Amino acid sequence: MAPPSSDGEDGARPGAPVIETHGLTKAYGSGPPAVDGLDLSVPPGSIFGFLGPNGSGKTTTIRMLMGLIEPTAGGARLLGEPMPGAARRVLPRVGALIEGPALYGFLTGRANLLRYDAADPTADPRTRAARVTAALDRVGLAAAAGKKARAYSLGMKQRLGLAAALLRPRELLVLDEPTNGLDPQGMREIRGLVRELAADGTTVFLSSHLLDEIEQVCTHAAVMSRGRLIAQGTVAELAAGARGRLAVTTPDTADAARVLKEHGLTDLVVGEERVTGELPGPGAGVPAVVGGGLDPADLNAALVAAGVRVRAFGTERASLEDVFVALTGEGFDVAG
Amino acid sequence: MSRAETVEQAPDVRAPRPLWTLGLLRNELGMTFRRRRTLVLLAVLALVPVLVGIAVRVQTGDGGDRGGPAFISLVTNNGLFLVFTSLAATLPVFLPMALGVVAGDAIAGEAGAGTLRYLLVAPAGRTRLLLVKYTGTLVFCLVATLVVAASALVVGALLFGLGEVTLLSGTTVPLAEGLLRALAVAGVVALSLIGVAALGLFVSTLTGSGIAAMAMTVGVVITFQILNTLPQLHAVQPYLFPHYWLSFADLLRDPVYWDDIRRNLGLQAVYALVFGTAAWARFTTRDITA
Numbered sequence A: 001m002a003p004p005s006s007d008g009e010d011g012a013r014p015g016a017p018v019i020e021t022h023g024l025t026k027a028y029g030s031g032p033p034a035v036d037g038l039d040l041s042v043p044p045g046s047i048f049g050f051l052g053p054n055g056s057g058k059t060t061t062i063r064m065l066m067g068l069i070e071p072t073a074g075g076a077r078l079l080g081e082p083m084p085g086a087a088r089r090v091l092p093r094v095g096a097l098i099e100g101p102a103l104y105g106f107l108t109g110r111a112n113l114l115r116y117d118a119a120d121p122t123a124d125p126r127t128r129a130a131r132v133t134a135a136l137d138r139v140g141l142a143a144a145a146g147k148k149a150r151a152y153s154l155g156m157k158q159r160l161g162l163a164a165a166l167l168r169p170r171e172l173l174v175l176d177e178p179t180n181g182l183d184p185q186g187m188r189e190i191r192g193l194v195r196e197l198a199a200d201g202t203t204v205f206l207s208s209h210l211l212d213e214i215e216q217v218c219t220h221a222a223v224m225s226r227g228r229l230i231a232q233g234t235v236a237e238l239a240a241g242a243r244g245r246l247a248v249t250t251p252d253t254a255d256a257a258r259v260l261k262e263h264g265l266t267d268l269v270v271g272e273e274r275v276t277g278e279l280p281g282p283g284a285g286v287p288a289v290v291g292g293g294l295d296p297a298d299l300n301a302a303l304v305a306a307g308v309r310v311r312a313f314g315t316e317r318a319s320l321e322d323v324f325v326a327l328t329g330e331g332f333d334v335a336g
Numbered sequence B: 001m002s003r004a005e006t007v008e009q010a011p012d013v014r015a016p017r018p019l020w021t022l023g024l025l026r027n028e029l030g031m032t033f034r035r036r037r038t039l040v041l042l043a044v045l046a047l048v049p050v051l052v053g054i055a056v057r058v059q060t061g062d063g064g065d066r067g068g069p070a071f072i073s074l075v076t077n078n079g080l081f082l083v084f085t086s087l088a089a090t091l092p093v094f095l096p097m098a099l100g101v102v103a104g105d106a107i108a109g110e111a112g113a114g115t116l117r118y119l120l121v122a123p124a125g126r127t128r129l130l131l132v133k134y135t136g137t138l139v140f141c142l143v144a145t146l147v148v149a150a151s152a153l154v155v156g157a158l159l160f161g162l163g164e165v166t167l168l169s170g171t172t173v174p175l176a177e178g179l180l181r182a183l184a185v186a187g188v189v190a191l192s193l194i195g196v197a198a199l200g201l202f203v204s205t206l207t208g209s210g211i212a213a214m215a216m217t218v219g220v221v222i223t224f225q226i227l228n229t230l231p232q233l234h235a236v237q238p239y240l241f242p243h244y245w246l247s248f249a250d251l252l253r254d255p256v257y258w259d260d261i262r263r264n265l266g267l268q269a270v271y272a273l274v275f276g277t278a279a280w281a282r283f284t285t286r287d288i289t290a
């Protein structure tokens, strides 16, 4: 896919970013800002993963994008228009799930959606009932539509929140940790729904603290750490940015390790019938072209020449977790 | 339905119309008056005239006229006076308290539940949402007042009967005119509450907890009532919102004595304007993080 253009003054231009921020910053009191100088660019049609551990500033960013809180500095454009100034024009075209669903417990699921739809002054009251029914169907809540929302399980609440985001055809969906609190089956359903929506042409901006979730559904990703954006691009680009590890499966692990070391591999890990090591890169922290200056084919030949019996040989693709660790030098707080 | 259909034909997509903006108000009113909390408040208010009526009946039931307070003999002579008595009994405390619950919870309750953020990204618009909430609160004022009046009329008619009305100035008017004046009194009582409603709404924009906002609003109302009775504060009392509340009785004179009624409504308008503006200034600039 063509790289997104980086400048976007004209929102109507096709290919212009759907979300764009410039130096977006939010500080609460003294202390480090919750979001610090964020420059995001979300290309249209992407499923954009907004990845970061808990407390890294994802929700705060989304609140600024949606005009709920005022940035301390910098600005954001949504669908090419400035937020929060153009909220009335822009937000009807955006569906959002922000920090979990929020419902009127004393209303039925259906009445909840009717209210949220009535809150949108550009939503046609004549099609309201039909659109609410369609949204309930889409998230699989048709059967529970008449139940009071307080009787809903967490998963049902989450799905009702998603239904509220789907009341009208949207150009952009902003989903803040949409699978939080769901069981694996519920997570799969949400991922399926996200893919389906993206296939319809909706751009999806999806925040998560779960690495594999982003890797599974997203085409693009941005990685946050302590309020700062530390990387963004297509998921493939990001993964290529971290040096992959070379893995050799062999009964002669000691010899293999020696040969690999001679060829400059570092961080060698010798396991049972398996040796892995980091391929030397052109420089620390700089993304390596695959294998740096070293051709894996030469390496394999060297191993064989040294009498190492190679059963399997290859580079393991770097995961987003490797990216995160490489860029921050910290582990990713998955448990939190 | 297939994708192609919706995208290519888009049969029922109409351009937004200005009237659609009223959808939220309609929804708000429907939600408010279907809510159990509202119904309980209204039921309690409806009970007040019943209690007052029974109390008057019991006190005078043994036939002997023991020269009770003036209003009691008025009520026993004509059930219509139970309407005025009940409104006078509920206006100082019960009505503003019920209103404090509804107004205090208006924004704070939505913030506490988190539904506020979804209304705002819908996008409801902050000014529009505030106007909807204020209008909803005013409708509640009117309905609550009418509930008290209607309950009092029914109870009064059953216990004491209705008839020609002798006004406070001594003139006697037919029952029809008496009923009309009762309606006017209810209207003035409802209007007497628009200041408190705005105050409650302002308090509601200050906090993310509905309970705190309700308690604070009711607390302010009670404080003002107390201040209004302290002789040391004589000089400021004409500026306290409850000061002219009972002036609605002037509607029962012939000719109607308008001065205090006008002062009351003017004072309410000033409170509504001041606190309404404060609520707007606060709500349109506030960070919504709940």
Ligand SMILES: Nc1ncnc2c1ncn2[C@@H]1O[C@H](COP(=O)(O)OP(=O)(O)O)[C@@H](O)[C@H]1O
Binding pocket: A028, A034, A052, A053, A054, A055, A056, A057, A058, A059, A060, A061, B289
């Ligand atoms: N209303 C607030 N007041 C003060 N600090 C806040 C507020 N909201 C968020 N923060 C802080 O900002 C940081 C980022 O929070 P958040 O955006 O919720 O992170 P995430 O969504 O990535 O978990 C956290 O350190 C949090 O404590």
Ligand SMILES: [Mg+2]
Binding pocket: A055, A058, A059, A060, A099, A176, A177
């Ligand atoms: Mg969050």
